[in-house]
Amino acid sequence: xxxxDVLLLALGAVAVGSxxxxxxxxxxxxxxxxxxxxxxxxxxxxxxxxxxLVAWVQVLIYVGAVVVLLLFAVMLTRxxxxxxDDLDRPGWPAxxxxxxxxxxxAALLVDAYRWTTVELPEAGNAERIGEQVFSSWVLxxxxxxxxxxxxxxxxxxxxxxxxxxxxxxxxxAARPEAxxxxxxxxxxxxxxxxxxxx
Amino acid sequence: xxxxxxxxxxxxLFGLGVYGVLRRRNAVLVLMAVELMLNAVNLILVTADTTxxxxxxxxxxxxxxxxxxxxxxxIGVGLxxxxxxxxxxxxxxxxxxxxxxxxxxxxxxDAGEPVSATxxxxxxxxxxxxxxxxx
Numbered sequence: 001x002x003x004x005d006v007l008l009l010a011l012g013a014v015a016v017g018s019x020x021x022x023x024x025x026x027x028x029x030x031x032x033x034x035x036x037x038x039x040x041x042x043x044x045x046x047x048x049x050x051x052x053l054v055a056w057v058q059v060l061i062y063v064g065a066v067v068v069l070l071l072f073a074v075m076l077t078r079x080x081x082x083x084x085d086d087l088d089r090p091g092w093p094a095x096x097x098x099x100x101x102x103x104x105x106a107a108l109l110v111d112a113y114r115w116t117t118v119e120l121p122e123a124g125n126a127e128r129i130g131e132q133v134f135s136s137w138v139l140x141x142x143x144x145x146x147x148x149x150x151x152x153x154x155x156x157x158x159x160x161x162x163x164x165x166x167x168x169x170x171x172x173a174a175r176p177e178a179x180x181x182x183x184x185x186x187x188x189x190x191x192x193x194x195x196x197x198x
Numbered sequence: 199x200x201x202x203x204x205x206x207x208x209x210x211l212f213g214l215g216v217y218g219v220l221r222r223r224n225a226v227l228v229l230m231a232v233e234l235m236l237n238a239v240n241l242i243l244v245t246a247d248t249t250x251x252x253x254x255x256x257x258x259x260x261x262x263x264x265x266x267x268x269x270x271x272x273i274g275v276g277l278x279x280x281x282x283x284x285x286x287x288x289x290x291x292x293x294x295x296x297x298x299x300x301x302x303x304x305x306x307x308d309a310g311e312p313v314s315a316t317x318x319x320x321x322x323x324x325x326x327x328x329x330x331x332x333x
Contacts, residue, residue, distance in 0.1 A: 004199045012207035019211050019234050023218030042237050051244045054262045066273050073226045073277045077284045087224050094220035102213015109205040118249045120199050132256045151271035158278040
């Protein structure tokens with residue numbers, strides 16, 4: 001056990017413990033804050049594993065953007081501040097499947113790697129990562145930018161129902177909006193598709 | 199460096215994420231558990247990049263960066279869906295969402311096309327929409 005191993009073990013324990021709190025706590029806001037601890041510990045593991053660029057991108061995007069968005073969603077859905085009792089379903093199947101997946105994967109990886117040691121490469125390789133991204137992986141990179149654009153457009157279309165599916169103008173006034181819930185829109189969309197296909 | 203430590207950490211994180219996705223009722227908490235699973239995959243990729251020798255150097259780290267970008271896109275669209283769900287139903291409990299639509303007996307409930315057999319009001323409106331699509 002070297003110092004690197006002790007550091008990885010400590011950070012992994014923090015990550016797993018806070019992840020257990022994320023899926024186990026009864027406070028919605030605290031789940032988001034435990035998620036910050038978990039993602040920060042994983043970023044620390046990236047730093048120890050000589051993946052400096054990934055670590056800082058993790059801190060910037062996950063801790064900086066994703067968790068803030070999740071906390072926004074918690075507040076916009078009027079989550080209660082205190083503990084809420086109706087967050088969980090009865091969870092024996094969930095515990096069985098989740099525990100089976102986690103422990104099975106852990107057993108598989110322990111069996112594959114045993115207690116071998118590996119030399120760490122030298123740290124600080126953002127330049128080499130950039131060379132790889134823009135030489136070998138430039139096509140996935142461009143496809144990913146198209147995907148980000150489509151996700152942006154999709155989020156805007158989803159959050160604005162007035163620019164969604166084209167509505168007929170004649171029956172608009174007589175239609176009770178949001179009375180039937182999502183079945184209303186799904187029915188309209190299917191009807192529109194069938195109308196166009198004929 | 200013992201690579202078994204980050205690998206086992208990633209496996210346990212993935213298991214906790216699966217447990218959270220299956221256990222939680224609140225859609226925002228389900229998204230948080232999905233983030234846990236994505237982080238486990240990223241940790242596996244980065245550890246494999248450190249421990250294994252590949253033809254293309256640093257492929258694992260590049261893939262981890264791509265997965266982070268995908269997670270950002272996923273969380274944007276997912277939260278838009280969650281907020282739209284809250285606006286429609288005033289609740290984000292995922293087990294209250296009717297996946298199988300209500301079959302109204304008189305509205306031609308053919309099982310092959312469940313969305314067409316929503317409510318009688320929806321069916322009558324659908325009949326009103328169809329000539330609009332023909333124009």
